[in-house]
Amino acid sequence: xxxxxxxxxxxxxxxxxxxxxxxxxxxxxxxxxxxxxxxxxxxxxxxxxxxxxxxxxxxxxxxxxxxxxxxxxxxxxxxxxxxxxxxxxxxxxxxxxxxxxxxxxxxxxxxxxxxxxxxxxxxxxxxxxxxxxxxxxxxxxxxxxxxxxxxxxxxxxxxxxxxxxxxxxxxxxxxxxxxxxxxxxxxxxxxxxxxxxxxxxxxxxxxxxxxxxxxxxxxxxxxxxxxxxxxxxxxxxxxxxxxxxxxxxxxxxxxxxxxxxxxxxxxxxxxxxxxxxxxxxxxxxxxxxxxxxxxxxxxxxxxxxxxxxxxxxxxxxxxxxxxxxxxxxxxxxxxxxxxxxxxxxxxxxxxxxxxxxxxxxxxxxxxxxxxxxxxxxxxxxx
Ligand SMILES: C[S@@+](CC[C@H](N)C(=O)[O-])C[C@H]1O[C@@H](n2cnc3c(N)ncnc32)[C@H](O)[C@@H]1O
Numbered sequence: 001x002x003x004x005x006x007x008x009x010x011x012x013x014x015x016x017x018x019x020x021x022x023x024x025x026x027x028x029x030x031x032x033x034x035x036x037x038x039x040x041x042x043x044x045x046x047x048x049x050x051x052x053x054x055x056x057x058x059x060x061x062x063x064x065x066x067x068x069x070x071x072x073x074x075x076x077x078x079x080x081x082x083x084x085x086x087x088x089x090x091x092x093x094x095x096x097x098x099x100x101x102x103x104x105x106x107x108x109x110x111x112x113x114x115x116x117x118x119x120x121x122x123x124x125x126x127x128x129x130x131x132x133x134x135x136x137x138x139x140x141x142x143x144x145x146x147x148x149x150x151x152x153x154x155x156x157x158x159x160x161x162x163x164x165x166x167x168x169x170x171x172x173x174x175x176x177x178x179x180x181x182x183x184x185x186x187x188x189x190x191x192x193x194x195x196x197x198x199x200x201x202x203x204x205x206x207x208x209x210x211x212x213x214x215x216x217x218x219x220x221x222x223x224x225x226x227x228x229x230x231x232x233x234x235x236x237x238x239x240x241x242x243x244x245x246x247x248x249x250x251x252x253x254x255x256x257x258x259x260x261x262x263x264x265x266x267x268x269x270x271x272x273x274x275x276x277x278x279x280x281x282x283x284x285x286x287x288x289x290x291x292x293x294x295x296x297x298x299x300x301x302x303x304x305x306x307x308x309x310x311x312x313x314x315x316x317x318x319x320x321x322x323x324x325x326x327x328x329x330x331x332x333x334x335x336x337x338x339x340x341x342x343x344x345x346x347x348x349x350x351x352x353x354x355x356x357x358x359x360x361x362x363x364x365x366x367x368x369x370x371x372x373x374x375x376x377x378x379x380x381x382x
Pocket of ligand 1: 165198275
Protein backbone atom coordinates (compact mmCIF):
# COMPACT_ATOMS: atom_id res chain seq x y z
CA UNK A 1 0.00 0.00 0.00
CA UNK A 2 1.59 3.33 -1.04
CA UNK A 3 1.73 6.21 1.40
CA UNK A 4 -0.18 8.63 -0.75
CA UNK A 5 -0.68 11.01 2.18
CA UNK A 6 2.99 12.04 2.17
CA UNK A 7 4.08 11.60 -1.44
CA UNK A 8 7.35 12.85 -2.89
CA UNK A 9 6.79 16.31 -4.30
CA UNK A 10 9.05 19.00 -5.79
CA UNK A 11 10.25 21.83 -3.56
CA UNK A 12 12.00 25.03 -4.50
CA UNK A 13 14.85 25.54 -2.03
CA UNK A 14 16.33 28.96 -1.37
CA UNK A 15 18.03 30.97 1.37
CA UNK A 16 15.62 32.29 4.01
CA UNK A 17 16.82 35.84 3.37
CA UNK A 18 15.51 35.50 -0.24
CA UNK A 19 12.11 34.12 0.80
CA UNK A 20 10.19 37.40 0.68
CA UNK A 21 11.75 38.35 -2.65
CA UNK A 22 10.65 34.99 -4.06
CA UNK A 23 7.07 35.39 -2.78
CA UNK A 24 6.81 38.90 -4.25
CA UNK A 25 8.19 37.65 -7.53
CA UNK A 26 5.61 34.84 -7.72
CA UNK A 27 2.75 37.18 -6.82
CA UNK A 28 3.61 39.80 -9.39
CA UNK A 29 4.64 37.46 -12.22
CA UNK A 30 2.26 34.53 -11.99
CA UNK A 31 -0.94 36.16 -10.69
CA UNK A 32 -3.53 33.36 -10.88
CA UNK A 33 -1.27 30.58 -12.24
CA UNK A 34 -0.87 28.01 -9.45
CA UNK A 35 2.80 27.43 -8.67
CA UNK A 36 3.07 26.97 -4.91
CA UNK A 37 1.24 23.84 -3.76
CA UNK A 38 -0.50 25.02 -0.59
CA UNK A 39 -1.74 21.52 0.17
CA UNK A 40 1.73 20.92 1.67
CA UNK A 41 3.63 22.78 4.35
CA UNK A 42 6.47 25.15 3.64
CA UNK A 43 9.57 23.68 5.31
CA UNK A 44 12.41 25.37 7.16
CA UNK A 45 15.85 23.74 7.25
CA UNK A 46 18.68 25.73 8.90
CA UNK A 47 19.27 28.78 6.66
CA UNK A 48 16.96 27.48 3.96
CA UNK A 49 13.28 27.69 3.19
CA UNK A 50 11.57 25.06 1.01
CA UNK A 51 8.39 25.99 -0.85
CA UNK A 52 6.24 23.06 -2.08
CA UNK A 53 5.48 23.49 -5.77
CA UNK A 54 3.36 21.80 -8.43
CA UNK A 55 5.00 19.32 -10.81
CA UNK A 56 4.78 21.61 -13.84
CA UNK A 57 8.15 21.33 -15.58
CA UNK A 58 7.54 24.08 -18.11
CA UNK A 59 6.64 26.56 -15.40
CA UNK A 60 9.52 25.43 -13.17
CA UNK A 61 11.99 25.98 -16.04
CA UNK A 62 10.63 29.47 -16.72
CA UNK A 63 10.85 30.47 -13.04
CA UNK A 64 14.37 29.14 -12.65
CA UNK A 65 15.50 30.96 -15.76
CA UNK A 66 14.00 34.23 -14.56
CA UNK A 67 15.14 34.00 -10.94
CA UNK A 68 18.48 32.30 -11.30
CA UNK A 69 20.30 35.52 -11.99
CA UNK A 70 18.93 37.19 -8.86
CA UNK A 71 18.87 34.51 -6.16
CA UNK A 72 20.36 31.07 -5.61
CA UNK A 73 17.79 28.33 -5.78
CA UNK A 74 17.47 24.64 -6.53
CA UNK A 75 14.62 22.23 -7.17
CA UNK A 76 14.67 19.19 -4.90
CA UNK A 77 12.30 16.31 -4.37
CA UNK A 78 11.27 15.08 -0.94
CA UNK A 79 8.28 13.83 1.05
CA UNK A 80 5.70 16.59 1.44
CA UNK A 81 4.12 17.27 4.82
CA UNK A 82 0.37 17.78 4.49
CA UNK A 83 -0.94 21.18 5.52
CA UNK A 84 -3.78 20.22 7.89
CA UNK A 85 -5.56 23.58 7.48
CA UNK A 86 -5.69 23.25 3.73
CA UNK A 87 -9.20 23.16 2.30
CA UNK A 88 -9.51 20.88 -0.72
CA UNK A 89 -11.31 22.60 -3.54
CA UNK A 90 -12.26 19.57 -5.59
CA UNK A 91 -12.96 15.91 -5.01
CA UNK A 92 -9.98 14.96 -7.17
CA UNK A 93 -7.66 17.12 -5.08
CA UNK A 94 -9.04 15.70 -1.82
CA UNK A 95 -8.60 12.16 -3.11
CA UNK A 96 -4.92 12.77 -3.71
CA UNK A 97 -4.61 14.03 -0.16
CA UNK A 98 -6.76 11.52 1.72
CA UNK A 99 -6.80 8.14 0.00
CA UNK A 100 -4.36 5.43 1.06
CA UNK A 101 -4.44 3.62 -2.28
CA UNK A 102 -3.87 5.74 -5.33
CA UNK A 103 -6.85 5.45 -7.67
CA UNK A 104 -5.62 4.03 -10.98
CA UNK A 105 -5.44 6.43 -13.90
CA UNK A 106 -8.11 4.51 -15.88
CA UNK A 107 -10.67 5.19 -13.10
CA UNK A 108 -10.01 8.90 -12.59
CA UNK A 109 -12.56 9.95 -15.18
CA UNK A 110 -15.24 7.81 -13.48
CA UNK A 111 -15.05 9.91 -10.32
CA UNK A 112 -18.11 12.17 -10.46
CA UNK A 113 -17.36 15.87 -10.80
CA UNK A 114 -20.36 16.75 -8.64
CA UNK A 115 -22.83 15.28 -6.19
CA UNK A 116 -26.01 16.42 -4.45
CA UNK A 117 -25.94 17.76 -0.92
CA UNK A 118 -29.09 17.49 1.21
CA UNK A 119 -28.51 18.63 4.79
CA UNK A 120 -25.70 16.49 6.24
CA UNK A 121 -25.97 13.97 3.39
CA UNK A 122 -24.08 13.72 0.10
CA UNK A 123 -25.63 11.69 -2.68
CA UNK A 124 -23.28 10.49 -5.38
CA UNK A 125 -23.96 8.73 -8.66
CA UNK A 126 -21.46 6.54 -10.51
CA UNK A 127 -21.67 5.88 -14.19
CA UNK A 128 -20.29 2.88 -16.09
CA UNK A 129 -18.20 1.48 -13.23
CA UNK A 130 -16.94 -2.10 -12.94
CA UNK A 131 -16.60 -4.38 -9.87
CA UNK A 132 -13.01 -3.40 -9.18
CA UNK A 133 -14.00 0.24 -8.90
CA UNK A 134 -16.17 -0.60 -5.86
CA UNK A 135 -13.17 -0.61 -3.54
CA UNK A 136 -12.55 3.08 -4.25
CA UNK A 137 -16.06 4.17 -3.28
CA UNK A 138 -15.04 4.49 0.37
CA UNK A 139 -12.01 6.63 -0.53
CA UNK A 140 -14.24 8.85 -2.67
CA UNK A 141 -16.75 9.14 0.20
CA UNK A 142 -13.97 10.09 2.65
CA UNK A 143 -12.79 12.71 0.19
CA UNK A 144 -16.33 14.16 0.05
CA UNK A 145 -16.32 14.46 3.84
CA UNK A 146 -12.95 16.20 3.78
CA UNK A 147 -14.11 18.74 1.19
CA UNK A 148 -17.39 19.52 3.02
CA UNK A 149 -17.16 19.75 6.77
CA UNK A 150 -20.98 19.66 7.17
CA UNK A 151 -21.35 16.29 5.46
CA UNK A 152 -21.55 13.27 7.74
CA UNK A 153 -23.09 10.67 5.43
CA UNK A 154 -22.65 9.47 1.87
CA UNK A 155 -25.27 7.53 -0.08
CA UNK A 156 -25.07 6.23 -3.62
CA UNK A 157 -27.91 6.75 -6.10
CA UNK A 158 -29.11 3.55 -7.72
CA UNK A 159 -31.55 3.57 -10.60
CA UNK A 160 -34.27 6.00 -11.49
CA UNK A 161 -36.83 7.79 -9.34
CA UNK A 162 -39.93 5.62 -9.45
CA UNK A 163 -43.34 4.73 -8.04
CA UNK A 164 -46.21 6.92 -6.97
CA UNK A 165 -44.16 8.54 -4.19
CA UNK A 166 -41.29 9.30 -6.59
CA UNK A 167 -38.53 7.63 -4.55
CA UNK A 168 -35.13 6.33 -5.53
CA UNK A 169 -33.05 3.44 -4.19
CA UNK A 170 -30.11 4.72 -2.15
CA UNK A 171 -27.23 2.59 -0.90
CA UNK A 172 -25.31 3.63 2.20
CA UNK A 173 -21.62 4.15 1.46
CA UNK A 174 -19.90 5.88 4.36
CA UNK A 175 -20.28 7.84 7.62
CA UNK A 176 -23.39 7.78 9.76
CA UNK A 177 -26.27 5.76 8.22
CA UNK A 178 -28.90 8.42 8.94
CA UNK A 179 -31.26 9.35 6.12
CA UNK A 180 -33.30 11.96 8.02
CA UNK A 181 -31.87 15.45 7.81
CA UNK A 182 -32.65 19.16 7.83
CA UNK A 183 -31.86 20.94 4.59
CA UNK A 184 -31.63 24.72 4.36
CA UNK A 185 -32.79 26.34 1.14
CA UNK A 186 -33.64 29.95 0.31
CA UNK A 187 -33.95 30.85 4.02
CA UNK A 188 -36.26 27.96 4.82
CA UNK A 189 -35.59 24.70 6.68
CA UNK A 190 -36.81 21.36 5.40
CA UNK A 191 -36.86 18.27 7.55
CA UNK A 192 -37.06 15.16 5.40
CA UNK A 193 -35.95 11.58 5.01
CA UNK A 194 -34.21 11.10 1.67
CA UNK A 195 -35.21 7.42 1.60
CA UNK A 196 -38.89 8.03 2.35
CA UNK A 197 -39.67 11.33 0.61
CA UNK A 198 -38.92 13.01 -2.69
CA UNK A 199 -36.52 15.94 -2.55
CA UNK A 200 -34.25 17.41 -5.20
CA UNK A 201 -31.78 20.17 -4.24
CA UNK A 202 -31.40 20.84 -7.98
CA UNK A 203 -34.74 22.66 -8.02
CA UNK A 204 -33.46 25.35 -5.65
CA UNK A 205 -33.52 28.12 -8.27
CA UNK A 206 -36.88 27.05 -9.58
CA UNK A 207 -38.44 27.25 -6.13
CA UNK A 208 -36.87 30.66 -5.58
CA UNK A 209 -38.17 31.84 -8.97
CA UNK A 210 -41.74 30.77 -8.24
CA UNK A 211 -41.68 32.06 -4.64
CA UNK A 212 -40.45 35.47 -5.76
CA UNK A 213 -42.79 35.76 -8.76
CA UNK A 214 -45.71 38.18 -8.77
CA UNK A 215 -47.98 36.45 -6.29
CA UNK A 216 -50.68 38.77 -4.99
CA UNK A 217 -51.80 39.17 -1.36
CA UNK A 218 -54.55 36.73 -0.29
CA UNK A 219 -54.22 34.46 -3.32
CA UNK A 220 -55.71 31.00 -2.95
CA UNK A 221 -53.11 28.49 -4.17
CA UNK A 222 -53.07 24.72 -4.66
CA UNK A 223 -49.79 22.79 -4.61
CA UNK A 224 -50.97 19.47 -6.09
CA UNK A 225 -47.80 17.41 -5.53
CA UNK A 226 -46.27 19.19 -2.58
CA UNK A 227 -43.73 16.66 -1.23
CA UNK A 228 -42.36 17.89 2.09
CA UNK A 229 -43.76 21.35 1.34
CA UNK A 230 -40.85 22.81 -0.62
CA UNK A 231 -42.73 25.16 -2.99
CA UNK A 232 -45.58 25.96 -0.59
CA UNK A 233 -43.34 26.87 2.33
CA UNK A 234 -41.09 29.11 0.26
CA UNK A 235 -44.12 30.96 -1.09
CA UNK A 236 -45.88 31.26 2.27
CA UNK A 237 -42.65 32.38 3.96
CA UNK A 238 -42.98 35.94 2.64
CA UNK A 239 -46.46 36.11 1.12
CA UNK A 240 -49.78 36.43 2.86
CA UNK A 241 -51.54 33.67 0.90
CA UNK A 242 -53.55 30.54 1.63
CA UNK A 243 -52.14 27.32 0.19
CA UNK A 244 -53.74 23.88 0.08
CA UNK A 245 -50.80 21.48 -0.24
CA UNK A 246 -51.40 17.84 -1.18
CA UNK A 247 -49.27 14.76 -1.12
CA UNK A 248 -50.32 11.13 -1.29
CA UNK A 249 -47.15 9.91 0.51
CA UNK A 250 -47.86 9.74 4.29
CA UNK A 251 -44.19 10.42 5.07
CA UNK A 252 -44.08 13.51 2.86
CA UNK A 253 -47.26 14.72 4.61
CA UNK A 254 -45.76 14.10 8.08
CA UNK A 255 -42.61 16.07 7.22
CA UNK A 256 -44.66 18.79 5.51
CA UNK A 257 -46.56 19.30 8.79
CA UNK A 258 -43.24 19.49 10.68
CA UNK A 259 -41.86 21.95 8.14
CA UNK A 260 -44.87 24.23 8.39
CA UNK A 261 -44.10 24.49 12.14
CA UNK A 262 -40.35 24.75 11.58
CA UNK A 263 -40.58 27.85 9.38
CA UNK A 264 -41.99 31.19 10.37
CA UNK A 265 -44.63 31.73 7.70
CA UNK A 266 -46.50 34.85 6.74
CA UNK A 267 -49.12 32.87 4.87
CA UNK A 268 -51.14 29.79 5.80
CA UNK A 269 -50.59 26.23 4.52
CA UNK A 270 -53.22 23.51 4.90
CA UNK A 271 -51.51 20.14 4.37
CA UNK A 272 -53.48 17.16 3.06
CA UNK A 273 -52.50 13.52 2.77
CA UNK A 274 -54.75 12.46 -0.09
CA UNK A 275 -54.52 11.51 -3.72
CA UNK A 276 -55.36 14.77 -5.51
CA UNK A 277 -57.86 12.83 -7.68
CA UNK A 278 -60.09 12.44 -4.63
CA UNK A 279 -61.04 16.13 -4.95
CA UNK A 280 -63.13 15.23 -8.02
CA UNK A 281 -65.31 12.87 -5.99
CA UNK A 282 -68.70 14.63 -5.68
CA UNK A 283 -68.83 13.55 -2.03
CA UNK A 284 -65.50 15.18 -1.19
CA UNK A 285 -66.14 18.32 0.87
CA UNK A 286 -62.73 19.91 0.27
CA UNK A 287 -63.12 19.36 -3.49
CA UNK A 288 -66.54 21.06 -3.37
CA UNK A 289 -65.22 24.01 -1.41
CA UNK A 290 -62.24 24.55 -3.75
CA UNK A 291 -64.23 24.11 -6.98
CA UNK A 292 -63.52 27.10 -9.31
CA UNK A 293 -62.00 29.13 -6.46
CA UNK A 294 -58.24 28.81 -6.96
CA UNK A 295 -55.98 31.60 -8.30
CA UNK A 296 -52.79 29.61 -8.84
CA UNK A 297 -51.86 25.93 -9.14
CA UNK A 298 -48.44 24.29 -8.95
CA UNK A 299 -48.11 20.93 -10.73
CA UNK A 300 -44.70 19.43 -10.07
CA UNK A 301 -45.06 15.80 -11.08
CA UNK A 302 -43.04 16.02 -14.28
CA UNK A 303 -43.58 12.46 -15.54
CA UNK A 304 -47.35 12.64 -15.27
CA UNK A 305 -48.65 16.18 -14.60
CA UNK A 306 -50.55 16.10 -17.88
CA UNK A 307 -53.05 13.52 -16.63
CA UNK A 308 -54.11 15.86 -13.79
CA UNK A 309 -54.99 18.88 -15.96
CA UNK A 310 -58.70 18.09 -15.54
CA UNK A 311 -58.26 18.67 -11.79
CA UNK A 312 -56.54 21.99 -12.45
CA UNK A 313 -59.52 23.08 -14.60
CA UNK A 314 -61.91 21.89 -11.89
CA UNK A 315 -60.16 23.97 -9.23
CA UNK A 316 -59.13 27.08 -11.17
CA UNK A 317 -61.30 30.25 -11.03
CA UNK A 318 -63.54 30.63 -14.07
CA UNK A 319 -62.15 34.12 -14.57
CA UNK A 320 -58.79 32.40 -15.13
CA UNK A 321 -55.65 31.74 -13.13
CA UNK A 322 -51.98 30.86 -13.20
CA UNK A 323 -50.61 27.36 -13.75
CA UNK A 324 -47.00 26.36 -13.03
CA UNK A 325 -46.67 23.16 -15.00
CA UNK A 326 -43.62 20.83 -15.01
CA UNK A 327 -43.07 18.08 -17.55
CA UNK A 328 -40.30 15.83 -18.86
CA UNK A 329 -40.26 16.41 -22.57
CA UNK A 330 -38.34 14.73 -25.36
CA UNK A 331 -35.77 16.45 -27.51
CA UNK A 332 -35.77 18.04 -30.06
CA UNK A 333 -38.02 21.04 -29.32
CA UNK A 334 -39.06 19.96 -25.82
CA UNK A 335 -40.63 23.32 -24.90
CA UNK A 336 -42.82 23.34 -28.02
CA UNK A 337 -43.87 19.75 -27.31
CA UNK A 338 -44.93 20.58 -23.76
CA UNK A 339 -46.89 23.64 -24.90
CA UNK A 340 -48.64 21.63 -27.63
CA UNK A 341 -49.37 18.81 -25.21
CA UNK A 342 -50.93 21.05 -22.58
CA UNK A 343 -52.83 23.14 -25.12
CA UNK A 344 -54.46 20.02 -26.59
CA UNK A 345 -55.33 18.75 -23.13
CA UNK A 346 -56.84 22.10 -22.06
CA UNK A 347 -58.81 22.41 -25.31
CA UNK A 348 -60.28 18.93 -24.81
CA UNK A 349 -61.64 20.23 -21.48
CA UNK A 350 -62.91 23.50 -23.02
CA UNK A 351 -60.13 25.55 -21.47
CA UNK A 352 -57.34 27.44 -23.22
CA UNK A 353 -54.03 29.20 -22.76
CA UNK A 354 -54.65 32.93 -22.36
CA UNK A 355 -50.95 33.83 -22.19
CA UNK A 356 -47.59 32.17 -21.80
CA UNK A 357 -45.71 33.85 -18.96
CA UNK A 358 -42.62 31.62 -18.99
CA UNK A 359 -41.55 28.55 -20.93
CA UNK A 360 -38.07 27.14 -20.40
CA UNK A 361 -35.80 24.20 -19.73
CA UNK A 362 -35.29 23.81 -15.97
CA UNK A 363 -32.62 21.13 -16.22
CA UNK A 364 -31.26 18.36 -18.28
CA UNK A 365 -33.09 15.14 -17.35
CA UNK A 366 -31.77 12.34 -19.56
CA UNK A 367 -29.92 12.00 -22.85
CA UNK A 368 -33.28 12.17 -24.60
CA UNK A 369 -35.31 14.61 -22.52
CA UNK A 370 -35.38 17.83 -20.52
CA UNK A 371 -37.37 19.05 -17.52
CA UNK A 372 -39.59 21.83 -18.83
CA UNK A 373 -41.58 24.43 -16.90
CA UNK A 374 -44.33 26.54 -18.38
CA UNK A 375 -46.09 29.26 -16.41
CA UNK A 376 -49.41 29.87 -18.08
CA UNK A 377 -52.45 32.02 -17.62
CA UNK A 378 -55.37 29.70 -18.43
CA UNK A 379 -59.10 30.35 -18.73
CA UNK A 380 -62.26 28.55 -19.92
CA UNK A 381 -62.87 28.79 -23.68
CA UNK A 382 -65.89 30.93 -24.65
C1 LIG B 1 -41.75 15.10 -8.03
S1 LIG B 1 -42.34 15.10 -6.39
C2 LIG B 1 -42.42 16.84 -6.09
C3 LIG B 1 -42.41 17.22 -4.63
C4 LIG B 1 -42.25 18.70 -4.36
N1 LIG B 1 -43.12 19.52 -5.17
C5 LIG B 1 -40.82 19.15 -4.51
O1 LIG B 1 -40.48 19.81 -5.48
O2 LIG B 1 -40.00 18.86 -3.62
C6 LIG B 1 -44.02 14.63 -6.61
C7 LIG B 1 -44.78 14.36 -5.33
O3 LIG B 1 -46.15 14.09 -5.71
C8 LIG B 1 -46.67 13.08 -4.87
N2 LIG B 1 -47.78 12.48 -5.64
C9 LIG B 1 -47.72 11.63 -6.70
N3 LIG B 1 -48.96 11.34 -7.16
C10 LIG B 1 -49.83 12.05 -6.38
C11 LIG B 1 -51.23 12.19 -6.37
N4 LIG B 1 -51.99 11.52 -7.25
N5 LIG B 1 -51.80 13.00 -5.45
C12 LIG B 1 -51.03 13.69 -4.56
N6 LIG B 1 -49.68 13.58 -4.51
C13 LIG B 1 -49.08 12.78 -5.41
C14 LIG B 1 -45.51 12.15 -4.59
O4 LIG B 1 -45.69 11.47 -3.39
C15 LIG B 1 -44.32 13.14 -4.53
O5 LIG B 1 -44.05 13.53 -3.22
